[in-house]
Amino acid sequence: MQQQLWGSAxxxxxxxxxxxxxxxxxxxxxxxxxxxxxxxxxxxxLAMLAAVILASLALNLR
Known part of the structure; x- marks a missing residue:
């Protein structure tokens, strides 16, 4: 799941x-x-906002 979030970011x-x-x-x-x-x-x-949100979610899954 974390890999997918980083890839999406x-x-x-x-x-x-x-x-x-x-x-x-x-x-x-x-x-x-x-x-x-x-x-x-x-x-x-919007793309930068999505990148920040996705990276934040990926970091919180650790």
Whole structure:
């Protein structure tokens, strides 16, 4: 069970990193009029929150 929580926390961190990269690309786009529909910042915050919660649960199972 603890291994699954750590694995899920690692996946959540990877999603947060990918969301940060997406936000970086959105900010540095050449055509300002081409807006995107993906809320990268919200996804990043939610993924980091999930990672913290999952890591906390994994630590409490010890």
């Amino acid at each position: 690692a996946v959540a961190v990877m999603v947060a990193l990918a969301s940060g990269f997406g936000e970086h690309r959105r900010r540095r786009r050449r055509d300002v009029d081409r807006i995107g529909f993906m809320p990268w910042t919200l996804l990043q915050v």
